[in-house]
Amino acid sequence: METKEKLKLAQWWEKTEDGKILCTLCPRYCKLGEGQAGFCFIRQNIDGELYSLGYGRPTGFGLDPIEKKPLNHFLPGTQVLSFGTAGCNLGCKFCQNWSISKARLDDENSFEASPEKVVALAKQYGAPSIAYTYNDPTIFGEYVIDISKLAREEGLKSVMVTAGYIDKEARKDVYKYIDAANVDLKGFTEDFYHRVTYSHLNPVLDTLVWLKNETDIWFEITTLLIPGENDSEEELRRMTGWVIENLGDSVPHHFTAFHPDFRMTEKSRTPVSTLEMARKIATEAGIKYCYIGNVHNMEGQTTYCPGCHTPLIKRDWHSIISNKLQMSKCYICGTQVAGVFEEERKKEK
Numbered sequence: 001m002e003t004k005e006k007l008k009l010a011q012w013w014e015k016t017e018d019g020k021i022l023c024t025l026c027p028r029y030c031k032l033g034e035g036q037a038g039f040c041f042i043r044q045n046i047d048g049e050l051y052s053l054g055y056g057r058p059t060g061f062g063l064d065p066i067e068k069k070p071l072n073h074f075l076p077g078t079q080v081l082s083f084g085t086a087g088c089n090l091g092c093k094f095c096q097n098w099s100i101s102k103a104r105l106d107d108e109n110s111f112e113a114s115p116e117k118v119v120a121l122a123k124q125y126g127a128p129s130i131a132y133t134y135n136d137p138t139i140f141g142e143y144v145i146d147i148s149k150l151a152r153e154e155g156l157k158s159v160m161v162t163a164g165y166i167d168k169e170a171r172k173d174v175y176k177y178i179d180a181a182n183v184d185l186k187g188f189t190e191d192f193y194h195r196v197t198y199s200h201l202n203p204v205l206d207t208l209v210w211l212k213n214e215t216d217i218w219f220e221i222t223t224l225l226i227p228g229e230n231d232s233e234e235e236l237r238r239m240t241g242w243v244i245e246n247l248g249d250s251v252p253h254h255f256t257a258f259h260p261d262f263r264m265t266e267k268s269r270t271p272v273s274t275l276e277m278a279r280k281i282a283t284e285a286g287i288k289y290c291y292i293g294n295v296h297n298m299e300g301q302t303t304y305c306p307g308c309h310t311p312l313i314k315r316d317w318h319s320i321i322s323n324k325l326q327m328s329k330c331y332i333c334g335t336q337v338a339g340v341f342e343e344e345r346k347k348e349k
Contacts, residue, residue, distance in 0.1 A: 008055030041087035054085035073339025084134025091198035133161035148177035164207035187230035188239035240285035256293035307335030
């Protein structure tokens with residue numbers, strides 16, 4: 001562990017009457033005694049002050065298609081520089097990135113990378129955007145702010161891939177320079193959130209409503225369907241009904257396949273029929289852009305015109321087969337397609 005002088009003093013905390021620290025970054029509100037770290041592992045009380053141990057210490061970088069985040073309506077066909085740190089503020093039993101998100105920095109091969117280095121790396125590889133992902137970027141919010149601010153100054157976009165489990169005040173800071181987000185709506189019952197993710201549903205719903213009503217951030221939703229846990233028709237109807245009522249019909253919703261991992265190795269993989277059922281329910285509810293993920297299914301991964309239903313962006317897995325959008329509109333009937341497609345237009349000119 002570095003000396004305190006080399007660590008990043010955290011934001012979003014206060015001292016309590018009994019001499020401890022209350023972290024106010026997320027709804028977990030960890031109360032920390034001297035030397036204690038929060039649930040996330042990377043926010044620690046050191047000498048009566050809260051420090052962000054993950055600042056400047058990513059666990060690795062990857063160059064991904066933006067569709068892998070998944071974002072289908074944000075700069076389609078482009079690459080995104082992706083990275084995360086150790087730790088997470090949720091405890092999902094099904095975590096597919098558990099070797100990173102459940103690791104403490106001492107256990108993980110992290111290395112130093114200043115915000116300037118991260119932005120320079122994105123520019124070096126020609127990636128028009130940077131994704132804060134793999135674990136939940138909420139917990140390294142200070143790092144996100146500094147990188148995304150610099151990225152915007154350099155003409156790069158920033159993407160949050162997150163569970164949306166963040167305090168109402170802190171999110172105003174963390175998302176200040178964010179351009180797009182994919183938010184996991186992991187289920188639609190408090191029982192599922194409490195029992196399987198060790199968190200709560202309502203703060204996530206509140207973040208989604210906030211993104212829609214109080215920001216200009218483009219966002220999409222992902223729900224990983226786990227057999228017998230969150231995949232009933234009744235729950236999916238309530239979820240998609242809530243989305244229509246509170247977020248409108250133009251927020252893309254991805255239903256993705258679960259594979260056995262971490263503490264849910266006894267569960268079976270999600271049948272394609274379940275994904276197709278979820279997509280059908282969402283479409284019938286009125287959601288215009290609904291996708292199937294983690295399987296090969298071109299029909300379920302294609303963007304259709306909401307007006308005439310012409311296939312516009314054909315995909316297979318994370319690859320774009322064809323893109324017939326013209327100035328963000330259907331080339332047949334001229335219906336506008338919701339999203340951020342400016343970069344794709346530049347590439348095609």
